[in-house]
Amino acid sequence: MDADRITEITRYVVAEFAPDVRPDELDPDFDLLDSGVVDSLGLLRLIAWLGERHDLPVDELDLDPAEFRSVRAIDAFVESALLKGATP
Amino acid sequence: MITWTDEQRALRAAAVDLGAAAGKDHLDRDAAAEFATEGWALIRESGLLGLPFPAEHGGLDADLLTTMYVLEGLGESCRDGGFAFSVSTHMVSTGIPLRRFGSAELKQRYLPGVCSGGAIGAHAISEPDAGSDMMAMRTTAEPDGDHWVLTGSKSFVSNGPIADTFVVYARTGKPGSPSAISTFLVDRDSPGLRVGTPIAKMGLRTSPLGELFLDGVRVPKANVIGSVGAGFLILDHVMKWEILLSFVINLGEMEHRLRRCLEYARTRKQFGQAIGSFQAVSTKLVDMRVGVETSRKWLYDTAEKLTARRNVTTDIAITKLVVSEANLASALAAVQVFGGYGYMTEYGIEKDVRNAVAGPIYSGTSEIQRQRVAAMMGL
Numbered sequence: 001m002d003a004d005r006i007t008e009i010t011r012y013v014v015a016e017f018a019p020d021v022r023p024d025e026l027d028p029d030f031d032l033l034d035s036g037v038v039d040s041l042g043l044l045r046l047i048a049w050l051g052e053r054h055d056l057p058v059d060e061l062d063l064d065p066a067e068f069r070s071v072r073a074i075d076a077f078v079e080s081a082l083l084k085g086a087t088p
Numbered sequence: 089m090i091t092w093t094d095e096q097r098a099l100r101a102a103a104v105d106l107g108a109a110a111g112k113d114h115l116d117r118d119a120a121a122e123f124a125t126e127g128w129a130l131i132r133e134s135g136l137l138g139l140p141f142p143a144e145h146g147g148l149d150a151d152l153l154t155t156m157y158v159l160e161g162l163g164e165s166c167r168d169g170g171f172a173f174s175v176s177t178h179m180v181s182t183g184i185p186l187r188r189f190g191s192a193e194l195k196q197r198y199l200p201g202v203c204s205g206g207a208i209g210a211h212a213i214s215e216p217d218a219g220s221d222m223m224a225m226r227t228t229a230e231p232d233g234d235h236w237v238l239t240g241s242k243s244f245v246s247n248g249p250i251a252d253t254f255v256v257y258a259r260t261g262k263p264g265s266p267s268a269i270s271t272f273l274v275d276r277d278s279p280g281l282r283v284g285t286p287i288a289k290m291g292l293r294t295s296p297l298g299e300l301f302l303d304g305v306r307v308p309k310a311n312v313i314g315s316v317g318a319g320f321l322i323l324d325h326v327m328k329w330e331i332l333l334s335f336v337i338n339l340g341e342m343e344h345r346l347r348r349c350l351e352y353a354r355t356r357k358q359f360g361q362a363i364g365s366f367q368a369v370s371t372k373l374v375d376m377r378v379g380v381e382t383s384r385k386w387l388y389d390t391a392e393k394l395t396a397r398r399n400v401t402t403d404i405a406i407t408k409l410v411v412s413e414a415n416l417a418s419a420l421a422a423v424q425v426f427g428g429y430g431y432m433t434e435y436g437i438e439k440d441v442r443n444a445v446a447g448p449i450y451s452g453t454s455e456i457q458r459q460r461v462a463a464m465m466g467l
Contacts, residue, residue, distance in 0.1 A: 016466065034265045040223050040320055041463040043266040048399045048464065057397030059328075062189065062314070063268035063321045 006075050012049060013071060017042055028071040043068060050074070056081050090388060096154050099136075100161035106134050107166030114168035114294070118439055121286065121293040123250055124171040126132045130176060131205060136162075138203030140329075141183055145199035152329075152391050156336040163340025167436060169443040170294030172341075176245045176293070176334040178202070182209030182255050184329045185271060189314035192276050194273060200251060210251035212242035213323065218243075220456045222257070222269070223322070227302060229258040229270055234262075236272060236312065238280075238305040246450070248298040249286045252276050253285050256302065269319030273311040282303040291442030328404050330451050332391050335411040338447060339383050342418045345440060346376045349425045363425075372421045379414030386410045402464045406458040412447030413454065419444040 017037050018026065027059045032038040038046060046068060051058035056078070067077035092100075110127030119123060131137055139155040141147025150158070159176065166172045183202040186195055201207030218224040227240025238258050245254070254274045261268030274281060284299035314322050351374060353364030363369045386407040394400045419440040423430035430437040448454040 010188055030422070033267045034262045036264060038266065039264070041460060043320070044324065044401050044460070045464060051173045051399045059325070059394060060397045061221075063320060064315045064318045065265075066317060069267065077463050 001072070001075060002079065005078060008053075009071050009074050009078075013038070013046075015026065017052055020050075026071065028075075030071070031069055033065060033069050034078075038068070046074070050078060054078055054082065090157075090392075091155060092152065096157055099148075099150070099154065099158045102134060103136055103158045103161040104165040106130055106136065107138050107162040107164070107172070110171055111165065111167035112247035113366040114171075115436055115439070116436065117168065117294045118170070119198075119433075121288065121296075123174065123294055123296050124168055127168065128174075128205060128208075135203075137175070137179060137205045137234050140179065141187055141203050142195075145195055146203035148201070149454065151333065152395055153388065156332055156387065156391055159333055160336045160340040160343075163337035164344050165340075168294050169337075169341060169440065170292040172337045173292050173443075174208075174247055174295040176204070176330070176337055178209045179212075180239075180326055180330040180333055181247070181293055182207075182253050182273070184326050185255055185313050186273070188325055189271070189318070189322055191310065193310060194313065198273060199459070203255065207252040208247055209253050209255070210245050210247035211326070212245045212248070213257050214242065214244045216241065216243050220453055223264050223266070223320070224362055225257065225259055225269065227256070227258040229260050231309075232306070233307040234309050236270075236309060238272060238274070238302040238307055240302050242300040242302075243347075244287075244297060244450075245283075245300045246295060248283055248299050248300055249296040251283070254281075254300065255313065256300070257323060258302075260319075266320050267317040268309050268325070270316045271313040271319045271322045272307045273313055274302075274305060274307055278307070288405055290445060291378050292438070292446050293442075324401075324450060327451060328394060328400060331404055331408045332387060332394075334451065335383070335408065335415075335447070336387050338411055338415040338444075339380065339387060340377070341440065342380045342383065342415055345418055345422050345437075346373070346380055349373055349376065353425060363370070369425060372425055376418045379418050383411040383414050402461055405452075405460040407462075408451060409448075409454055409457045409461075412444075414449050416441070416444040 001065050010026050014023050047058050068074055107322040110130055138147035139150045143149045162172055210402045215225050229236040229238050256274050257269055261270050280303040282301040286296045286298050354362050356363045390400050390403040390407045422437050426437050429435050
């Protein structure tokens with residue numbers, strides 16, 4: 001877990017998908033998908049942002065929506081992808 | 089600009105020969121809405137159905153760009169647009185999700201049939217009340233021991249009436265959630281699965297399309313492609329390939345159509361001169377050329393970007409918009425250039441219009457592609 005990255009992801013999610021929520025109000029374990037905060041097109045945007053931000057070959061990774069279910073899950077996904085050397 | 093090797097050129101030449109042979113009698117088949125079974129036997133023999141798949145499963149191990157280049161040749165020579173559409177549908181519907189997300193066991197069992205063409209593939213996505221809004225799909229999959237039980241119905245299944253294997257997308261989670269859809273490989277002879285009769289349609293009449301009914305179809309858990317809940321992202325991957333492979337065939341068709349119109353505009357005389365000398369006609373041909381070149385650029389640039397492992401969510405939507413609409417505009421322009429002859433069935437020009445109308449509809453409508461681009465711009 002990377003606290004700075006969690007903060008950054010939280011800020012992005014709030015700015016893009018929940019503008020009425022303050023970053024400190026978003027629980028890092030809150031379910032972004034089933035709650036409807038991030039819909040299908042939003043998921044594609046989120047993945048594209050992560051790919052650009054962390055230079056991840058997102059089209060080559062075996063993506064699973066569960067990896068984007070919450071801020072904490074997204075952070076774990078990024079960490080895992082970086083550790084793998086960004087290889088599928 | 090891509091420089092093709094001799095090997096790639098040879099593969100394309102084979103596809104060009106094959107397309108010409110498979111397209112024989114296309115007008116009769118279009119009138120009768122008949123699939124080219126002889127053409128299918130020819131393409132099976134050629135091995136081209138296995139282009140993008142691993143050699144260990146009977147494929148040719150070709151990369152994306154090579155596969156596109158070869159299929160562009162098929163589109164250029166094959167006048168049976170429905171047949172070419174069925175070919176690309178077969179390759180992408182079952183083969184592409186298996187290749188990328190399938191377990192070793194599923195690849196071993198199903199990819200040889202995809203590569204040989206012995207098991208025709210189709211995917212079942214749209215439903216009566218869930219077309220563009222796929223997340224609203226009602227077909228459900230419920231776990232039951234070692235199986236999933238699929239219940240629901242699918243509409244507009246291309247290749248459905250002739251398919252042996254279906255990739256079915258069904259809901260396994262909360263409606264509307266991007267993690268609510270899962271992907272299942274279903275055999276045609278599964279108890280409870282019923283394939284509807286072919287549905288008559290405006291164009292692509294030689295590519296059979298029908299409904300699929302699932303009444304408590306038990307599918308082994310081993311037949312889930314990818315992880316449970318990954319269906320939306322699997323389909324997103326499949327759509328990238330579907331758009332690139334299906335619409336590069338359209339590019340080949342546009343190239344052929346342009347050549348045919350140029351030849352006609354140079355030889356058809358009215359008012360004592362070739363009609364191509366009239367600016368009203370020549371500008372149509374220029375627009376057709378612009379459509380060809382713009383489509384080529386978007387298709388191959390996007391494929392190169394995808395091959396370079398970059399995100400192409402916006403690019404693929406623009407590519408689909410550009411090529412499908414250019415193909416339709418080109419087909420309409422060709423009818424106008426040929427005038428009364430273009431309107432007659434025997435010239436095969438009007439058929440291209442009917443076929444091309446499908447382009448801005450299938451694989452995500454033009455409206456949805458624009459919505460995707462808007463979403464990627466943060467709108």
